[in-house]
Amino acid sequence: MIARGAAALAALLLLATVPLWVANGFYVNIVSQILIYAILALSLNVLVGYGGLVSLGHAGLLGVAAYAVAWLLSRGAGQLESAAVALVLTLAVSAIYAVLSLRATGIGFLMITLSLGQILWGTAYRWISLTNGDNGISVPARPMPFGLSLASATGFYYFTLIVFLMAIASMTLFVRSPLGTSLRGARDQARRMAALGFNVWLIRFLAFLFSGFWSGVSGLLYCYYQQFVSPQMMALPASAEALLMVISGGTGTLLGPVAGAALVVVMKNVASAYIERWNLVLGAIFVAIIIFMPEGLVPGSTRLWRWAFGQIGRPPPAPAAAKEPAP
Amino acid sequence: MIALELKALDKSFGGLRVTRGINFEVPAGERRLIIGPNGAGKTTLFNLITGEIRADAGAIRLFEREITGMAAWRRTHLGLARTYQIITLFPRDTLLHNVTLALLGLSPLRWNPLLPLRSQAALRESAERALARVGLDHLGNRPLAETSYGERRRVEIAMALAQSPKLLLLDEPFAGLSLEERREVQKLLASIPRDVTIVMIEHDMDVALDFAERITLLHFGEVIVEGTRSEVVNDKRTREVYLGE
Amino acid sequence: MTLWITLAVNSIALGGLLFLLSAGFSLIFGLMRIPNLTHGSFFMLGAYFGVFFLGQGLNFWVAALASGALMAAIGALIERLLLRQLAGRELAQVLLTLGLSFIVADLCLMIWKGDPIPIEQPPELRGFLPIGIVVFPKFRLAVVLVAAVVAAALWLLLDRTRLGAMIRAGVDDAEIARVMGIRVSRLFTLVFALGAGLAGFAGVMGGPILSVYPGLDIDMLPLALIVVILGGTGSLLGALVGSFIVGFLYNFGPALFPELAYVILFLPMLAVLVIRPQGLFGRHAP
Numbered sequence: 001m002i003a004r005g006a007a008a009l010a011a012l013l014l015l016a017t018v019p020l021w022v023a024n025g026f027y028v029n030i031v032s033q034i035l036i037y038a039i040l041a042l043s044l045n046v047l048v049g050y051g052g053l054v055s056l057g058h059a060g061l062l063g064v065a066a067y068a069v070a071w072l073l074s075r076g077a078g079q080l081e082s083a084a085v086a087l088v089l090t091l092a093v094s095a096i097y098a099v100l101s102l103r104a105t106g107i108g109f110l111m112i113t114l115s116l117g118q119i120l121w122g123t124a125y126r127w128i129s130l131t132n133g134d135n136g137i138s139v140p141a142r143p144m145p146f147g148l149s150l151a152s153a154t155g156f157y158y159f160t161l162i163v164f165l166m167a168i169a170s171m172t173l174f175v176r177s178p179l180g181t182s183l184r185g186a187r188d189q190a191r192r193m194a195a196l197g198f199n200v201w202l203i204r205f206l207a208f209l210f211s212g213f214w215s216g217v218s219g220l221l222y223c224y225y226q227q228f229v230s231p232q233m234m235a236l237p238a239s240a241e242a243l244l245m246v247i248s249g250g251t252g253t254l255l256g257p258v259a260g261a262a263l264v265v266v267m268k269n270v271a272s273a274y275i276e277r278w279n280l281v282l283g284a285i286f287v288a289i290i291i292f293m294p295e296g297l298v299p300g301s302t303r304l305w306r307w308a309f310g311q312i313g314r315p316p317p318a319p320a321a322a323k324e325p326a327p
Numbered sequence: 328m329i330a331l332e333l334k335a336l337d338k339s340f341g342g343l344r345v346t347r348g349i350n351f352e353v354p355a356g357e358r359r360l361i362i363g364p365n366g367a368g369k370t371t372l373f374n375l376i377t378g379e380i381r382a383d384a385g386a387i388r389l390f391e392r393e394i395t396g397m398a399a400w401r402r403t404h405l406g407l408a409r410t411y412q413i414i415t416l417f418p419r420d421t422l423l424h425n426v427t428l429a430l431l432g433l434s435p436l437r438w439n440p441l442l443p444l445r446s447q448a449a450l451r452e453s454a455e456r457a458l459a460r461v462g463l464d465h466l467g468n469r470p471l472a473e474t475s476y477g478e479r480r481r482v483e484i485a486m487a488l489a490q491s492p493k494l495l496l497l498d499e500p501f502a503g504l505s506l507e508e509r510r511e512v513q514k515l516l517a518s519i520p521r522d523v524t525i526v527m528i529e530h531d532m533d534v535a536l537d538f539a540e541r542i543t544l545l546h547f548g549e550v551i552v553e554g555t556r557s558e559v560v561n562d563k564r565t566r567e568v569y570l571g572e
Numbered sequence: 573m574t575l576w577i578t579l580a581v582n583s584i585a586l587g588g589l590l591f592l593l594s595a596g597f598s599l600i601f602g603l604m605r606i607p608n609l610t611h612g613s614f615f616m617l618g619a620y621f622g623v624f625f626l627g628q629g630l631n632f633w634v635a636a637l638a639s640g641a642l643m644a645a646i647g648a649l650i651e652r653l654l655l656r657q658l659a660g661r662e663l664a665q666v667l668l669t670l671g672l673s674f675i676v677a678d679l680c681l682m683i684w685k686g687d688p689i690p691i692e693q694p695p696e697l698r699g700f701l702p703i704g705i706v707v708f709p710k711f712r713l714a715v716v717l718v719a720a721v722v723a724a725a726l727w728l729l730l731d732r733t734r735l736g737a738m739i740r741a742g743v744d745d746a747e748i749a750r751v752m753g754i755r756v757s758r759l760f761t762l763v764f765a766l767g768a769g770l771a772g773f774a775g776v777m778g779g780p781i782l783s784v785y786p787g788l789d790i791d792m793l794p795l796a797l798i799v800v801i802l803g804g805t806g807s808l809l810g811a812l813v814g815s816f817i818v819g820f821l822y823n824f825g826p827a828l829f830p831e832l833a834y835v836i837l838f839l840p841m842l843a844v845l846v847i848r849p850q851g852l853f854g855r856h857a858p
Contacts (some may be wrong), residue, residue: 101845107858115842118794122834176443178436185428192415197403197432283674291657291670
């Protein structure tokens with residue numbers, strides 16, 4: 001417990017001082033991007049990891065929020081109103097996603113979310129009078145919360161960090177709450193949960209809304225960061241990458257999706273300068289994780305650490321107490 | 328008051344008719360035993376009652392309330408609880424967690440997305456009491472996967488009782504238990520008050536016959552014989568069913 | 573008037589091409605119960621192989637067949653070495669195919685670079701053929717004919733051979749097929765290879781119409797998905813009917829409803845998944 005708290009504090013300190021020890025604005029922006037995608041990955045993990053529902057259409061939800069806020073801002077609407085409307089719209093679209101995709105589970109669910117993501121992408125791409133199609137929409141300026149400017153890399157980073165911490169807090173609460181626990185129960189034994197009195201559909205529906213909300217938040221941040229939205233952000237590869245982040249990082253923990261997001265963003269932006277074929281490396285890592293560490297990088301590497309420590313002569317973790325004889 | 332009433336209940340899987348026009352009535356407070364050879368459709372009957380599968384035809388009434396089309400989770404809220412033949416609990420979670428889920432299913436708390444579940448002291452105490460009732464409170468923090476089969480069976484019963492049911496369905500509660508464990512469960516069942524109606528499926532005749540007030544014999548999805556212990560035991564059709572036709 | 577006729581011609585040609593792409597996808601989905609998300613990549617990689625073989629001076633048809641054969645071999649390797657590791661875990665297999673698509677896409681980019689590469693129509697099929705009032709580009713007509721031939725061949729395979737019977741049994745119920753002694757895992761390898769081969773062959777056939785470019789895989793995969801979901805997984809007839817439906821939607825959609833073109837394309841797939849998951853002619857829901 002204490003070790004966990006200390007680790008969390010250390011991580012917080014590290015994150016809070018990033019602009020101080022990170023080389024320059026370019027790299028601060030990288031960390032901002034990691035945090036933005038971490039929020040997306042965390043939101044997707046609510047469904048994938050805790051709900052057992054694999055969605056291949058989540059970039060669509062990010063896109064709805066981003067486009068909504070971009071559209072409103074480019075027409076002169078206020079920052080707060082735009083963000084609020086965008087999030088409400090994203091919740092509405094999440095509800096539609098949920099009602100349609102929850103008619104199935106497993107591969108059926110995956111394909112329904114995939115087609116929904118494609119419909120959203122196709123709309124952004126083709127409804128040119130609304131979305132400007134491939135040319136995208138530019139956003140004149142970033143918001144100025146309490147009058148503070150987010151124009152600089154550092155300024156934007158702290159804004160993103162605060163939102164990220166709120167997301168982590170929200171996720172932690174959700175996961176430990178009765179609703180989050182019911183969601184996991186439904187993932188493991190849906191029939192039994194129904195027999196115990198849980199309305200499994202409604203639990204999953206609400207989880208979808210929760211997931212969609214935070215996907216929307218990441219969409220807002222993305223839009224503020226790039227100050228530009230285009231259909232590409234909702235295309236199939238985008239949803240696939242989000243899933244890649246979740247699965248490579250590990251679905252069973254909160255840290256996993258964050259690690260996965262870091263992996264993908266670093267590969268894309270930093271490693272691409274040194275490793276030309278980052279997409280290939282990413283794909284290869286993904287394939288390797290699926291085959292050898294299906295629980296993902298974070299739990300998998302934790303497993304490896306423990307094994308390594310065991311080999312160095314430390315006693316392995318005590319096996320669970322021997323079964324007691326039946327009374 | 329009739330606790331459970333089945334009228335002309337029919338169910339087929341593909342071409343196979345597993346439940347044929349079953350009529351079945353259990354008055355409140357009774358201890359009913361359902362017996363029959365393998366494949367007679369006993370567990371299917373339970374699944375129809377709990378709503379996990381939908382009947383093709385017929386009606387089901389729980390405490391004189393029509394529940395034929397009702398979703399499974401809703402029926403639980405009407406006072407229905409059941410144990411399963413095959414253990415389908417949560418192996419990686421502790422016994423306390425498993426029982427807590429059973430309690431949570433009926434509590435408005437289950438919709439709360441903010442409070443930590445662990446901090447709900449009242450819920451935790453109820454879970455501990457439920458485990459104590461089956462003599463497993465000392466194993467509360469043990470993951471289910473590390474308990475014996477007999478212990479898991481008792482967890483099932485603890486969970487069903489924790490829901491304070493008005494109708495309790497027990498699917499082979501004695502299967503796989505040692506002699507000691509059987510006696511424990513027998514005592515436990517005998518201690519359940521009369522405001523709970525119990526319907527049990529069992530193969531172990533000694534224990535079951537002891538428990539039952541009325542017995543229903545099923546075969547090929549139909550009710551063959553129904554009556555008191557001695558009526559059913561002495562009925563020649565019972566012998567036919569078990570010794571072959 | 574001529575616009576509609578042109579669109580109709582293109583629709584039929586695209587339908588034929590889509591059938592070549594989707595027939596394999598449908599069989600893989602029907603037998604192995606997974607949507608093969610690498611299928612678009614197989615199409616693209618096959619097309620690039622076609623570019624290579626044509627560059628070596630091979631005849632168009634030989635290049636197409638060679639690409640198909642090469643893709644079939646690659647498909648077989650992928651199934652045996654990778655997919656089989658995850659036997660029984662369908663969701664993991666789907667994710668694996670997703671990861672593979674990243675790898676294949678990047679490999680193609682690495683080898684053939686980013687510019688679109690046109691594939692020349694075979695010289696004997698240049699020009700047009702008037703049929704009544706319609707003027708058919710000869711090559712597109714050929715694509716439709718090839719699709720018809722392949723359809724007939726596949727139908728013969730499935731309906732008239734023992735192998736086909738085993739595949740159909742596997743599509744119906746793989747577990748029972750296994751119990752009945754059918755070597756289902758061998759069938760998996762075979763069908764996956766067949767699907768990959770057909771996709772690769774289709775890629776070359778489609779070259780003169782679509783050309784080959786990075787992103788071709790992302791363009792084609794959703795179309796194959798729509799076809800198979802509409803038509804029903806595991807059904808050849810479904811793949812045939814679905815291909816032409818999608819061919820028409822793809823061409824007429826943008827002409828009639830330019831802003832909702834993609835919605836029109838995906839809405840039927842969504843509707844089927846939600847209302848009638850087994851599609852028009854399929855046996856199981858996905």
